[in-house]
Amino acid sequence: MTPLDGLRVLDFTWFLSGPFATMILGDLGADVVKVEAPGRGDPSRKAGPFIGDLSAYFLSINRGKRSLVLDLKSEEGQRTATKLAEQADVLVENFVPGTMARWGLDYETLSEINPRLIYASCSGFGQTGPRAQQLAFDVIIQALAGTMSITGHADSEPVRVGYSVGDLGAGLFLAVGILAAVEARHRTGRGQYLELGMLDAQIALLENAFTRYFATGEVPGPLGSCHPLIVPFQAFPSRDGHVVVAAGTEEQWVRLCRVIERDELANDKRFATNIARRENIPALVQELSAIFEHKPTAAWVDLLTAEEIPCAPIQNIAEAAVDPQIVARSMIVEVDDANAGRQRVVNTPLRFSETPTMVTRSSPGLGEHSAKILKEWLGQ
Numbered sequence: 001m002t003p004l005d006g007l008r009v010l011d012f013t014w015f016l017s018g019p020f021a022t023m024i025l026g027d028l029g030a031d032v033v034k035v036e037a038p039g040r041g042d043p044s045r046k047a048g049p050f051i052g053d054l055s056a057y058f059l060s061i062n063r064g065k066r067s068l069v070l071d072l073k074s075e076e077g078q079r080t081a082t083k084l085a086e087q088a089d090v091l092v093e094n095f096v097p098g099t100m101a102r103w104g105l106d107y108e109t110l111s112e113i114n115p116r117l118i119y120a121s122c123s124g125f126g127q128t129g130p131r132a133q134q135l136a137f138d139v140i141i142q143a144l145a146g147t148m149s150i151t152g153h154a155d156s157e158p159v160r161v162g163y164s165v166g167d168l169g170a171g172l173f174l175a176v177g178i179l180a181a182v183e184a185r186h187r188t189g190r191g192q193y194l195e196l197g198m199l200d201a202q203i204a205l206l207e208n209a210f211t212r213y214f215a216t217g218e219v220p221g222p223l224g225s226c227h228p229l230i231v232p233f234q235a236f237p238s239r240d241g242h243v244v245v246a247a248g249t250e251e252q253w254v255r256l257c258r259v260i261e262r263d264e265l266a267n268d269k270r271f272a273t274n275i276a277r278r279e280n281i282p283a284l285v286q287e288l289s290a291i292f293e294h295k296p297t298a299a300w301v302d303l304l305t306a307e308e309i310p311c312a313p314i315q316n317i318a319e320a321a322v323d324p325q326i327v328a329r330s331m332i333v334e335v336d337d338a339n340a341g342r343q344r345v346v347n348t349p350l351r352f353s354e355t356p357t358m359v360t361r362s363s364p365g366l367g368e369h370s371a372k373i374l375k376e377w378l379g380q
Contacts, residue, residue, distance in 0.1 A: 002029025003355045007182070008377070010081075010088040011035060011065065012072075012105075014042045016138070016164055017198055018094030018122050019061040020171030025090070025178065026064040027348040027357055033373050034065045034364065035081065037072070041366040054340040054363075062363040063335060063345055068374070069367035072103050080374075085110045085117060087377045090178055094122040097132050107193045117191040118181040122174050126197030136198055141166030145202035150209055152222040159222070170201040231277035232256070232284065235314060236292040243292060243300045246310040250274065255307045260291045330358075337362035 007030040011022040019034075019042070026032040036042055047057040068084075071077040082105065085091055091110065093100050100106050100121075107119040121127065124136025139160050142148045147166070152159030177194045185191055203210070209220045212228065220228065225244065227233035232253075235242045247253045250273070257266040265271050265287065270280040277284055292300060297313045304311040315323065321332055321344075333347045340362075347359050374380040 001355055002357055003352060004028040004030040005355075007031065007090065008088045009033065009090045009092065010084055012091065012093040012095070012100070013122070014094065015044055016061060016167040017170040017174070018092055019044070020168055021120075021122065021174035021178070022065065022092050023061050023063065024171070024175040024348075027359060028350070029355070029357060030090075032065040033084070033369075033377075034062060034067050035070050035072070035084075036067055036366060038069045038367070041067070041069070045366065051337075051340040051343065054337055054343070056343075059337070059343065059345065059363040063359055064361045065364055066369035066373060067364035067367055068370045072105070078103050078105065080378075081105055082110065082113070083378055086114045088114070088117060089182070090118045090120065092120045092122070092174070092178070096135065097121070097123055097127045111191065111193075115190055116185060118178060118185065119191065119193050120174060120178050120181075121193070121195040122170055122198070123195075124198050126200055127195045129197075131199075136166075138164040138166040138198075141170075141198045141202050144199055145206060146209065146220075147202060147206060150206075150220050150222055153224045154222055156222070165205070166198055166202050169205045170196060170198040173201045173204070226281070229274075229278070231274060231281055232288060234285075236285075236289055238292050238295060238297040238300055240296040242314045243297045243304075244312045244314060245288075245292075245304065248310065252309050253277075256304070256309050259303050259307050259309065260288070262287070262291065333359055335360060335362045338365065 004025060007025070009022055009025050009030045009032045011018070011032050011034045013019050013022055013034075022032050022034070034042070040046075042058065042062070044061070045055050045058045047055050049056050070080055072081060081103070085105070107117075110119065111117055123132070124141065125131040125134060142160055142165065143158075145166070148158040148160055151161055174194075174196050177196060181192055181194055208228075212218070212220055225235040227246075230246070230248055233246045233248065235244045245256065247256045253274075254266045257263050269276065271277050271284055301311055301313055320326060326332060331347050331349065332344055334342050334344055337343050343362060345359055348357055350357060
């Protein structure tokens with residue numbers, strides 16, 4: 001048995017934020033039925049790279065789901081969707097606000113026939129406010145929230161975070177909200193409406209940047225790999241690459257000075273405390289950079305790790321995929337795809353002692369499960 005065994009999720013989501021949330025629910029054992037338009041399905045099916053006819057992008061966020069084709073612009077499709085909602089525990093959608101209402105599939109309508117329905121909506125800007133009807137993609141959210149303004153180096157152009165944190169952050173919050181609503185239903189016996197804006201979720205993730213601004217009046221800017229509060233906490237060039245060092249306590253700083261054979265730095269009034277080091281970052285970085293460049297990354301990692309100073313090499317994706325820790329935690333697993341054969345995918349990071357989970361299925365073909373879903377859910 002899985003944590004969400006028996007939970008029925010009717011998934012009207014597309015692209016990234018919504019599908020990521022429902023994928024999490026599927027990883028936890030929910031029966032996620034992905035409703036797709038006839039002929040084309042989720043537009044992300046057309047996003048590369050491709051393995052044969054399989055979109056790796058689509059696979060990465062729709063593994064383990066089942067696909068049902070419905071024409072929601074037709075009366076028949078709307079009737080079928082309404083009947084499915086009557087049998088569902090959770091409905092998730094991430095259209096522009098008002099789209100589901102035009103199809104007669106809004107919360108007010110569906111909750112009348114299924115009071116236990118948990119209805120979750122995710123959009124770029126939420127259901128209210130002056131931007132509510134605007135379209136949004138990840139880069140738009142990162143720009144508006146301020147994420148891009150604190151990413152990169154001080155002398156560089158604005159930089160987008162290297163993965164879709166605007167979409168994925170919203171998807172995580174959406175999954176948490178849905179699970180909270182499921183828990184609340186155990187007590188009340190009723191479902192409820194949950195709505196989330198991607199911009200709101202991104203602001204929540206930027207909590208520390210806003211807190212620092214409110215506390216000091218200083219507008220945060222990009223710091224490269226540095227931490228705004230802890231020093232040293234960044235990447236340094238080594239002989240053959242880079243090594244990341246994070247001396248998060250004064251004890252670790254003293255040990256770091258000993259490892260690099262510069263004990264006097266720990267007593268230098270410019271660097272004796274974290275506050276002092278923050279005020280003298282350029283001088284400290286100059287000192288440390290000149291030292292770290294004399295040994296290869298692996299040598300520094302061995303030396304620092306032996307003294308329990310947090311450190312790491314900067315790995316690329318290929319290196320991370322075979323990192324012994326990642327392998328030991330089974331974070332990369334293989335699934336069978338009917339058309340593309342065995343494929344490697346990222347596993348769920350959640351580990352349960354009583355209700356174990358594991359990614360075991362590929363993404364569905366368009367409409368692959370239509371007949372079976374209609375029979376199981378509606379008896380048709």
